[in-house]
Amino acid sequence: MSATDDDAPALPATLHGKDFVGRVVSAKMQRTVTVEWDRSVYNRKYERYSQRRSRVHARNIVNAKEGDKVRIRESRSLAKSVSFVVVEVL
Template identity: 50%
Template sequence: VGKVVKLRAKKLAVVEKEYLVYVRKYKRYERRRSRIHARVPPCISLSLGDNVLIGETRPLAKSVSWVVLGVLKKGEQ
């Protein structure tokens, strides 16, 4: 599950996942992000800010190994 931050080509979206990592030294959590390039099938229409479900697949391009499975929540735009 992640948020669409960029729509690159017609079939490609950049999805950002946010997660927490515990830092033992400070006894606190820090927020980290990872950006994943995902293919968008023609049956799904996306816009910026959408929360989407993504799944791993075979390598489709040099940096694309994920595919968008569905839209969970539409963005505000």
């Protein structure tokens, strides 16, 4: 094994589903961060797009700090409110 294999963090669960890119808005929990991203939702009545925000808790295995742009991926439920894992810091 090379030195890079030893430094890679072990994933807590099998990852599946979609990837999302967002920013860390809170890193005050022990192993979890709050990630937020913006998305556009189409309103058929007014034929316009409106901005919505999504916020999720994600398991922090790459030591992301508040303000970092990160990529997260869905996983199995790791806690009551945690179903995502931070894959990398962008």
